[in-house]
Amino acid sequence: MRLEEKLYLLRHVVDEESHIKVDQEACMRCADRICLDVCPANVYSYVEPKVFVAYENCVECGTCRIACPFVEWVNPKGGAGISYRYG
Amino acid sequence: MTEKFDAIVVGAGPAGVTAGYVMAKNNVDVVIIERGELPGSKNVIGGVLYIKALNDLIPGFWREAPLERKIVQHSYCLIGRNEHILVSHKRATESEPPNGYTILRSKFDKWYAKKAQDAGATLITKTNVTELLSHAGKISGVRTDRGDLSANIVIVAEGANTMLCEKAGLITKPRRDQMAVAVKEIVSLPSDRIQERFGLAEGEGVAIQYIGAPFKGLVGFGFLYTNKESLSVGFGAIISTMMKERIKPYDLMERFKEEPSVEPLLRDGAVKEYQAHMIPEAGYGGMPKLFSDGVLVAGDSAMLANPITGEGADLAVLSGRMAGEVAVEAHRKKDYTSKALAGYQQLLLNSFAVKDMKKQSGLLCYIEENAEIMTAYPEALNALLGEWFKVDGSTRSEKIKRIRSTVVTKRKLTKILKDVYVFGRKLM
Numbered sequence: 001m002r003l004e005e006k007l008y009l010l011r012h013v014v015d016e017e018s019h020i021k022v023d024q025e026a027c028m029r030c031a032d033r034i035c036l037d038v039c040p041a042n043v044y045s046y047v048e049p050k051v052f053v054a055y056e057n058c059v060e061c062g063t064c065r066i067a068c069p070f071v072e073w074v075n076p077k078g079g080a081g082i083s084y085r086y087g
Numbered sequence: 088m089t090e091k092f093d094a095i096v097v098g099a100g101p102a103g104v105t106a107g108y109v110m111a112k113n114n115v116d117v118v119i120i121e122r123g124e125l126p127g128s129k130n131v132i133g134g135v136l137y138i139k140a141l142n143d144l145i146p147g148f149w150r151e152a153p154l155e156r157k158i159v160q161h162s163y164c165l166i167g168r169n170e171h172i173l174v175s176h177k178r179a180t181e182s183e184p185p186n187g188y189t190i191l192r193s194k195f196d197k198w199y200a201k202k203a204q205d206a207g208a209t210l211i212t213k214t215n216v217t218e219l220l221s222h223a224g225k226i227s228g229v230r231t232d233r234g235d236l237s238a239n240i241v242i243v244a245e246g247a248n249t250m251l252c253e254k255a256g257l258i259t260k261p262r263r264d265q266m267a268v269a270v271k272e273i274v275s276l277p278s279d280r281i282q283e284r285f286g287l288a289e290g291e292g293v294a295i296q297y298i299g300a301p302f303k304g305l306v307g308f309g310f311l312y313t314n315k316e317s318l319s320v321g322f323g324a325i326i327s328t329m330m331k332e333r334i335k336p337y338d339l340m341e342r343f344k345e346e347p348s349v350e351p352l353l354r355d356g357a358v359k360e361y362q363a364h365m366i367p368e369a370g371y372g373g374m375p376k377l378f379s380d381g382v383l384v385a386g387d388s389a390m391l392a393n394p395i396t397g398e399g400a401d402l403a404v405l406s407g408r409m410a411g412e413v414a415v416e417a418h419r420k421k422d423y424t425s426k427a428l429a430g431y432q433q434l435l436l437n438s439f440a441v442k443d444m445k446k447q448s449g450l451l452c453y454i455e456e457n458a459e460i461m462t463a464y465p466e467a468l469n470a471l472l473g474e475w476f477k478v479d480g481s482t483r484s485e486k487i488k489r490i491r492s493t494v495v496t497k498r499k500l501t502k503i504l505k506d507v508y509v510f511g512r513k514l515m
Contacts, residue, residue, distance in 0.1 A: 003337045006272070006361035007510065038329060040336040040363035060129060061363040062248040063268040063336075066261060066326055074250065075122055078232050079213030083128045085319050086273045086317070086360045087192030 003042055007057055018055040019073065026070040027051040036050035038067040058082070092118045092209075095229055095238040097216045097251060098135050099126035099172055101136075102386025102403035102410075103244035104199045105144065109411025111207035115418050118209055118238075119200070120231065122215040127196030130246075131271060131364035131401055134312030134319045135143060136195070136292055137187040140404040145202070147184075153198050155189035155314035156292025160285075164348050166299030171348040189292050189312045189319065190400075191273075208385070219243070219255045219382065225423070226255070226381035228450075239423050240381050244403070247365040247387040249375070257384055258375030263327035264455055267307065267371035267394070270336045271321030272344075274356035278316050284352065285313055285332030296397070299465030301343045304332040306455050309353060310344050310397075320344065323366050323394075325451075328458060334384050336363065359473050365454060366399065371448040378428040383410040389435075393444060395514065409434040450513040460498065460506060467497040 022045070027033070028049050035044035041057045044064070059082045065073040075081070095111050096103045099121035107119040123129040138149055158179040204210050220228040221243060228237030245251050247266070252258040269400055278289070285293050297309035307324025322343055329336065344353060367373075367390040374390045377383065385391075386403035393402070413431040417423050435441050454460065470493040474486050481489075498506070 001341070001358055003361075006337070006358060009358065009360055010309055034330050034333075037333050037335050038268070038326065040268065042335075042337070059361075059363045060248075061268060061365050063326060063363070063365060065248065066263055066266050066365070073248075074217075075215050075248070077391075078122050078215040079124055081129070083124050084131065084193055084360065084362060086128050087127050087132070087196070087362070 011083045011085060012056060012061070013080045013083060014056045015077050017077075018053060019076040019081070020053050020055045020058065020064075022051050022053060022070040023070040023072075024050060030070065035064050035068050035071065039064055040067060089228065089235040089237045092116050092236065092238045094118075094240045094242065095120065095236055096242045096276055097229060097246060098244040098246055098386070099123075099200050099210060099212070100130055100196065100244060100246060100386060100403060101199065101400050102407035103242065104196070104203045105141075105404045105407030106242045106244065106385060106411035106414065107208040108203040108206050109144070109366050109408055110414055110418075110423055111203055113415040114207070114228040115415055116125060118236065119203060119210050120214050120216055120229065120236075121200075121210065121212045124210060125193070125197055125212055126200035126210070127193040129395060130192040130193050131269070131362045132190060133269065133271065133310050133321070133323070133397065134189045135187045135397060137398055137401040138184060139402070140153040140401045141226050142184050144404065149185060149188060153190075153194040155191060156287075157185045157289045157290055158187045158189065159287070160293040162293060164295055164297045165465035165468055166297055166346060166348055167466045168300055168369045169347070170469045170473055171299070172465070172468055173348070175189060180367055187294075187296075189314050191314060216245070216251060219251055221381075224380060226379065238455045240413060240417060242383045242385060243388055244407060245388050247367050247372055252375050252384055252388055257382070257383070259483045261367065261373060261390075263330060264325055265367070265373050267325050267366040267368050268329060268336060269321060269322045269323035269364050269366050270340050270457045271319055271362045272340065272358050272363075273314075273317050273360040274320055274353050275317045280355075281313050281316070281318070284354055287313070294397075297343070297346075297348065299462055301346055303462050304458060305334070306435060306451070306458055307460060309349070309458065311349065317359060318353060320349065320353060321362075325368060325455065328455065366394070368394055368451060370451060371441065371445040373453070375431045378425055379441055380425045381423045383413065383431050385410045386487070391440070393440065395447060396443070398440060405440060406435055409438075414507050447513045450509070453509050457502075457506070463497040467494045470494070470497075
């Protein structure tokens with residue numbers, strides 16, 4: 001089963017504002033770009049010369065916050081974001 | 088004007104709700120603030136709630152709570168290359184109270200939060216706490232995205248993402264080798280199929296932990312738990328090791344599900360939900376400052392999780408209860424200084440759970456430095472048993488010779504001795 005299909009199963013309340021900010025300057029110079037691999041929801045993608053953040057798919061594990069120093073990750077607004085039906 | 092409470096709890100997970108419940112029962116005017124739509128909306132558990140801590144607080148809760156299956160069988164599956172060993176323990180006659188149950192957080196957390204509300208706690212959902220407010224060096228309330236609230240004491244149970252504690256200087260941001268990323272799927276199956284497949288009676292469940300080949304290079308393991316009408320399947324691994332191997336969590340998940348020791352158990356099941364969450368693995372040495380003037384830290388935020396035993400939710404309950412009780416005492420004496428709250432740390436450090444965590448501290452570092460043991464031992468043991476069961480015309484002494492030489496190709500004898508020593512000292 002593809003990740004896209006799995007993400008499609010999830011219920012999100014999407015906020016119009018992103019709760020994830022990246023330092024594009026740093027991302028451009030970053031040799032590692034671990035964000036592309038470490039995120040379980042594949043939120044990050046790189047299309048020269050920018051890192052794109054599909055924050056609406058974020059499942060709020062916070063792994064990117066620990067793995068990458070250039071991500072500024074905060075909780076989405078109250079009530080917004082992932083809403084697990086099973087958990 | 089900001090609204091004032093005796094106490095504020097941040098987070099309606101098991102730590103926060105327990106603290107809120109204890110305080111409300113003791114007539115403390117407490118509000119629990121939850122950022123999710125409902126309690127449990129943001130929360131993930133691997134599978135099992137060991138019930139002792141909660142049963143001590145609310146005796147017999149397991150008769151009324153929305154639980155999935157009572158765990159009657161614990162198994163370890165050691166995966167080699169195209170082979171595996173399953174070690175299981177099952178008790179035929181049930182002990183009472185039971186040891187643990189699988190739970191699903193959206194149901195369980197909702198039920199538990201209702202308990203705190205019935206005891207008199209106020210629950211506010213859909214509200215994100217953005218910072219702890221302080222006045223004259225003492226935590227005096229919280230700022231939320233819907234306004235400020237003030238209180239004499241704040242109990243922070245914000246979970247594994249410790250932004251509030253970091254901002255308040257109670258903890259430094261955990262390192263990559265101190266946190267695990269866990270990914271899990273809910274796979275639905277009819278309950279009679281689950282019972283048939285796992286050899287269970289109605290209401291009974293199994294917990295299986297997988298170590299070995301699928302997690303090569305990682306410090307992590309897989310798991311499979313039975314719920315009423317679904318399976319919880321997934322894995323957790325230390326983030327630094329995932330980064331080093333550059334493994335995408337969802338790729339590993341798919342590979343794990345295809346394992347011959349896993350795939351037949353999931354067959355014909357439909358994926359209902361895909362989840363990811365972090366597990367604090369910093370252990371004893373990585374615990375935050377647990378108390379300060381006007382504030383206590385509990386649950387995942389206090390790094391209370393034990394990868395060896397699989398405890399987490401129960402430690403949240405345990406610490407939430409202690410925090411709640413210390414807050415009640417502080418409320419009685421009208422003294423919320425760090426001196427008055429220091430008893431919380433003492434209670435926690437004297438608990439069986441933290442004593443174990445203290446004893447095993449350093450073990451995770453040892454495993455991280457010797458990550459090969461996560462696959463070397465399962466492979467060696469598989470080779471050993473494979474050889475033992477095979478009838479191929481060779482004598483037993485020839486087989487033992489072959490076994491001995493395979494084992495030492497997996498890990499040097501001196502290192503095996505050191506492993507035995509370290510594990511023995513840390514776990515016994």
